[in-house]
Amino acid sequence: MEMQVLLFIAAGLMIGLGAVGAAIGVGLLGGKFMEGVARQPELLPVLRTQMFIILGLVDAVPIIGVGVGLMVIFAPPI
Amino acid sequence: MAEDAGGYIKHHLTNLTFGQKADGTWGIAENAEQAAAMGFWAIHVDSMFWSLVLGVLFCLVFWAAARKATSGVPRGLQNGVEMIVDFIEDTTSSIFQHTNSLIAPMALTIFVWVFFLNLMDLVPVDWIPGLAKWMGIEFMKVVPSTDPNITLGMAFSVFALIIFFGIKQKGVGGFIGELLFHPFEAPKGGNPIVRILLKVAFAPINLVLETVTLIAKPVSLGLRLFGNLYAGEMIFILIALMYTSAVFFVPGGVLHWAWAVFHVLVITLQAFIFAVLTVVYLAQAHDVSDEH
Numbered sequence: 384m385e386m387q388v389l390l391f392i393a394a395g396l397m398i399g400l401g402a403v404g405a406a407i408g409v410g411l412l413g414g415k416f417m418e419g420v421a422r423q424p425e426l427l428p429v430l431r432t433q434m435f436i437i438l439g440l441v442d443a444v445p446i447i448g449v450g451v452g453l454m455v456i457f458a459p460p461i
Numbered sequence: 462m463a464e465d466a467g468g469y470i471k472h473h474l475t476n477l478t479f480g481q482k483a484d485g486t487w488g489i490a491e492n493a494e495q496a497a498a499m500g501f502w503a504i505h506v507d508s509m510f511w512s513l514v515l516g517v518l519f520c521l522v523f524w525a526a527a528r529k530a531t532s533g534v535p536r537g538l539q540n541g542v543e544m545i546v547d548f549i550e551d552t553t554s555s556i557f558q559h560t561n562s563l564i565a566p567m568a569l570t571i572f573v574w575v576f577f578l579n580l581m582d583l584v585p586v587d588w589i590p591g592l593a594k595w596m597g598i599e600f601m602k603v604v605p606s607t608d609p610n611i612t613l614g615m616a617f618s619v620f621a622l623i624i625f626f627g628i629k630q631k632g633v634g635g636f637i638g639e640l641l642f643h644p645f646e647a648p649k650g651g652n653p654i655v656r657i658l659l660k661v662a663f664a665p666i667n668l669v670l671e672t673v674t675l676i677a678k679p680v681s682l683g684l685r686l687f688g689n690l691y692a693g694e695m696i697f698i699l700i701a702l703m704y705t706s707a708v709f710f711v712p713g714g715v716l717h718w719a720w721a722v723f724h725v726l727v728i729t730l731q732a733f734i735f736a737v738l739t740v741v742y743l744a745q746a747h748d749v750s751d752e753h
Contacts, residue, residue: 432555432737435733438730439730439734439737439738440681440738442689443684443685443688444681446688446692447681447684447685447688448688449688450684450687450689450691450692451688453691453695454691457695458471458474458493
């Protein structure tokens with residue numbers, strides 16, 4: 384039972400802390416994107432593609448954390 | 462109820478696994494423990510089946526569209542296919558500046574295939590497993606991209622291409638040189654002996670850094686897709702659990718709809734990112750650096 388509880392805490396930390404970092408990153412990214420578009424609206428299509436690529440890169444680490452965290456909760460390897 | 466819910470979720474997350482059982486015979490695992498005990502030489506039959514079916518479906522749809530293509534105003538299927546092809550061509554040609562006839566078709570295949578794999582996520586979670594159960598198949602995990610074997614398999618295929626084109630473009634020496642002499646470079650000019658000494662001194666740390674960068678590409682590529690879809694599928698399963706309660710039936714339906722709508726965005730974005738990052742990585746592999 385002790386192990387089970389530790390696994391839950393580990394999963395919570397994994398998901399939560401990963402989300403904090405990504406949230407800051409995506410917030411900065413979105414803000415800069417808006418600034419860029421406001422400054423030069425004609426660049427919107429180019430910037431949007433680039434933003435989504437970077438969004439995917441930033442997104443990767445927390446979402447891996449979420450995946451592994453859910454796996455730890457529902458299908459623990461031990 | 463809690464035990465029930467856990468069992469339901471576990472059942473939905475168990476693959477139909479074929480492999481060698483503990484008693485030495487080969488066959489389908491009857492429960493999750495048996496599947497886990499099969500170790501390395503086991504195959505997830507359901508993931509393979511659905512990936513191949515969807516791959517063939519992709520080929521058939523595009524083939525049918527190409528066969529009936531007209532030069533007039535495109536309609537229906539042809540219009541959709543042309544839109545996808547144009548979109549991928551624009552994206553690829555803006556990222557990939559070298560000459561390689563493999564890249565754009567590969568990006569198209571990856572995009573549409575991964576999209577189809579992800580699309581299985583939008584099929585309500587109980588339909589196909591229920592049908593399979595009715596047909597006598599115990600486990601059925603429908604979304605292949607929630608199986609790390611499939612996503613990492615694709616990612617490592619991309620990795621093989623990165624190394625292949627890297628060596629093809631730069632030669633074995635150039636490829637290894639890129640691993641050894643980046644990102645810390647000896648300053649230009651100056652005493653040639655000092656430069657060589659500096660290069661040798663920087664080589665080990667560069668090798669470690671560049672190896673991590675290289676390995677991180679396929680791992681993050683595969684795990685990103687897996688993580689997104691696994692988390693999404695898990696939420697769908699949790700929402701499906703809400704239907705068992707009379708109180709949560711209606712909110713469950715609303716949530717289900719909302720999450721499905723959000724997921725339409727997620728699966729397209731993930732397919733797009735997988736394809737685009739593949740192109741980006743291969744473009745990097747083609748880039749011959751000016752120094753050395």
